[in-house]
Amino acid sequence: MVEDKATRTGFLNILLKWIASKNGHPDRTSSSCRTLSLRSYLVLLVAGTLLPVVLFAVAVVYKLSSQEQAATERRILLATRNLAAIVERELSGTIRTLQVLATSERIEQGNLKNFHREARRVVQTQPSWIAVILLSPEGQQVVNTTRPFGTPLPQAREPASLRRVVETHQPTVGNISPSIFKPIRLGFPVRIPVMRNGKLQYILTAVINQKAIANVVSDQTSIDGEWTRTVVDGKGVVVVRTRDPERFVGQRGTPSFLKRISEANEGIYRDTTLEGRKVYVAFSQVDDTPWTVAITVPVDVIQGPARQAMWLVIGSGLALLLVSGIGSFILSRYISLSITSAALAAEALAKGESPQIKPLLIEEVVFLGQSLEFAANLLSQREQERNENLQRAEAAREEAEAANRMKDEFLAVLSHELRTPLNPILGWSKLLRGGRLDAAKTAFALETIERNAKLQTQLIEDLLDVARIMQGKLSLKTVPVNLVFTINSAIETVRLAAEAKSIDLRFTTLDLGLNNGDSQNPQFLVLGDSARLQQVIWNLLINAVKFTPEGGRVEVRLLRVASQAQIQVIDTGKGIDPNFLPFVFEYFRQEDSKTTRKFGGLGLGLAIVRHLVELHGGTVQADSPGEEQGATFIVSLPLLRDEGIKNTDESSDSSSLTLQSAPLKGLRVLVVDDDLDMRNFLIFTLEQNHAIVTAVGSAREALQALEEKTFALLISDIGMPEMDGYTLMQQIRSRYSQQDRQVRAVGKAMPKAIALTAYAGEHNQQQALQVGFQLHLAKPVEPQALVRAIVDLVNSCQEKP
Structure with a gap:
């Protein structure tokens, strides 16, 4: 300038x-x-x-x-990119909904009839969806929500997009075509792969009404009425056109236009429209799809x-x-x-x-x-623009400095919160080793060590949850969930903490007479992940108990508001500063981050709550009149229409083997861990439950033990010197493969395997299951949880034919 x-x-x-x-x-x-x-x-x-x-x-x-003219061309091209981004966001929303549906346990269990009912409920919540279709990789329809389950179904109508999913294992968008059920309606398929154990099991397809994209495009009106917006599919067929849609939707674009979009992802050039008008045409391909959007402006308007x-x-x-x-x-x-x-x-x-x-x-x-x-x-x-740019640069610099300060504050808080539980653990451990504590002090010391160890475990779990959220790997196992049962379970978890502070913890439900079931025991059923919903309620209750002084009150209300279930957590505690209220659900944000702060924590719980609630299709909000005036958190979740569905998370444990006085009696177990303390803990825990335990400190010793004895169960660490747990499991599988018939001939069956490791990420779990472990458990593990996992694994293996 x-x-x-x-x-x-x-x-x-x-x-x-x-x-x-x-x-x-x-x-x-x-x-x-x-x-x-x-x-x-x-x-x-x-x-x-x-x-x-x-x-x-x-x-x-x-x-x-x-x-x-150059500025107008840039503006047209920018408008085209924006329109492509809007269409991409609309298609991405459909893809995300399909991906959530693809995680259904009905598919994993092969229960396609129940999946058919679940998919129909999802279609009812999506106004733009015509149908949901589950296809085999060969293109045969398995489930179609527009047909009763079990009726013969045809092959896929649009094989090109089906082949793309099979070849790439990535979501894709197909081409527009008339619906076979209602020929007047035009639709297009959105397909995603359903992967199981790294293999393509099914292809999940949503048939979307063409008018959904038309409505999105028509909302982007231009000041100049001469602009025409068009969306074409991978074959160049017009999907949406804002000018004369009845005449041109379903037709192919001009040859010159089709040639241009085949040669480049975006551009602008002069052309003649289908009506014969001289226009400037700007086009841009929709990301990760074969679709293209275009905007045409008459030459006379520009020149x-x-x-x-x-x-x-x-x-x-x-x-x-x-x-x-x-x-x-x-x-x-x-x-x-x-x-x-x-x-x-x-x-x-x-x-x-x-x-x-x-x-x-x-x-x-x-x-x-x-x-x-x-x-x-x-x-x-x-000159004014230069000054504004300088002001924006200054604002960005200040924002970066503020973010850097927040990072330093969070790291300081993280160090403090992770180190704080270690002090009582190490201190009381030293005192216990001295042997000078009486029985009461010994019990108190053990209770303190256990409480602080659980606190540190929860901090690590919060950090892992945030990491999964940031990477987009946090998935749900959705089933019909009774919120009454979920809330009661969460309340029981925090009741001791509330009683320790003499806090009045109450739970009330209000159905307003709208429930068709028992009025004394109203059912609030939602479609969600029971464990994650309990985590939401638990985080809100822990937050309320922590910030409520002794003798205060925490009340949980569950009520129905229209078609929503509303959970209110109300406390009489510290309250929230109105200036901090807009940031209460943000990651790594705390109202008080000074070294003199009264309350601990990393500031992650409420951020995790918001993400989990949004994954369930709900909303969460916070309200507070001000400091020292209490706070209210409100979670809204969509209710299931059919409340007669059985609440699977309330059903009793179906395991044939329960935690009796000796649940592992006679079970031969091989323990592999290079850490001596961990080996001693596992030996003591398993032998207390009457298992026969052999413990070794390396993978090579484990292979030698397997040559000498027969074991029903292998419990192995992953991170070990020389040979890790993954390699150990691969070598064990190779020894017990079909080629090693001599091993089977002498009656040595391959033991069931559990990976017990501090590598607790989702990637580590998938890798452990891929190499042959039947179960992945993250350290630290409680003795009862370990025994229950072994019992469940043994029972599940006994039930298989």
Whole structure:
């Protein structure tokens, strides 16, 4: 911008010197003008004034029209990109909904009849969906929500998109076609792969009504009514068109348009529309789909004003040249004054001042003055933009510094919160080893160690949950869930903490007489993950108990509001500062992050609550009258329409083997862990439940033990020196493969395997299951949880044929 301003200033200085020299002042740029001879004046008038003014005006108009056309083309292309992004977001929303549906346990269990009912419920919640179809990789329909389950179903109608999913294992969008059920409606498929154990099991498809995309596109109206927006599918067939949709939707685009979109992902060029109009066409491909959006603007809309201005300048110049000889003497004074005025305006512009153009009679000079005013306004506008950019840069710098401070504060809090539980654990452990504590103090010490170990475990679990959320790997196992049961379970978890502070913890339900079931025991059924919903309620209750002083009250209310279940957690505690209320659900944000703060924690619980609630299709909000006035958190979740569905999370444990006094009696177990303390813990826990335990410290010792003895169960660590748990499991599987028939002949069956490791990420769990472990447990693990996992694994293996 500085170079541009210097160039303009240099040009204006040359212009001023030329005007002064033509008026007898080669070394001056003042406004005074002297009378010349008629011949000299006519030469100056025709050759030195009118013709340069006309040419200058033409050049200015041409330059401005070129810039305006280029700017318009950029604006059209930008609008096309925005429209492509909007269409992509609409399709991505459908893909995300399908991905959630693809995680259904009905597919995992092969219970396609129940999945058919579940998919129909999802279709009812999506107004733009025509049907949900589950396909085999070969294209055979397995489930179709528009047909009763069990009826014969045809092959997939649109095989091109089906092949893309099979080849890429990625979501895709198909081409538009008439619905076979209602030929009047046009629809297109959105397909996603259903992966199980790294293999493609099914292809889940949602058939979307074409009008859903049409409504999205029609909402993006332009100020200029001449703009036409179009969306075409992978074959170039028009899906949406804002102008004459009845005529062109379903037809292929022009050959030149189809050629352009096949050669590039985006661009702008001149073309002729299907109606025969000359237009500029801007197109952009929708990300990760074969679809393309285009915006067409008539050529006359862009070039018409510039062409009119150009002909106006040229015509006026020619007219002035024709009459200049006749009126030169009469107009000499006016011309002199006009040139002087233009020179003063140019001089003012060169000095950075606003040019003042007096009313004149010479049209070309008037136009020159207008151009100078336009240039002055443009320079002023760019100067203002530069200042605004500087202000935005300063704001961005301050925001980055604030984010950096937040990071440092969070790391300080994280270090404090992770170290704090270690002090009582190590301190009481030393005292216990001294052997000088009586029975009461010993019980107190053990209770303190257990409480602080659980606290540190919860902090780590929160960090892992946030990591999964950031990576988009947090998935739900959705089933019909009774919120009454879920809330009661969460309340029982925090009841001891509330009683320790003498907090009155209450739970009330209000159905307003709308429930068809038992009015004394209303059912609030939602479709969700029972464990994650209990985590939501637990986090809110822990938060309320932590910030409520002794003798306070925490109340949980469950009520029905229209078609929503509303959970209210109300406390009489510290409250929330109104200035912090908008940030209460953000990650790593705490109202008090100083070293003198009264309450601990990492500031992650409420952020996890918001994400889990939104994954269930609900909302969460916080409200507080102010500090020391309590707070209210409200969770809203969509209720299931059919509340007669059995609540699977309340059903009793179906395991045939329960935790008796000796649940593992006679079970031969091989324990592999390089950590001596962990081995001793596992040996003691398993032998207390009457298992026969052999423990080794390395993978090579485990392979040797397997050669010598037969074991029913293997419990192995993953991170070990020389050979890790993954490699150990692979070698065990190779030894017990079909080629090793001698091992089977002597009755040595391959043991069931559990990976017990501190590598607790989702990737680690998938890798453990892929190499052959039947179960993945994260350290630390409680003894009862370990025994229950072993019992469940043994029972599940006994039930298999």
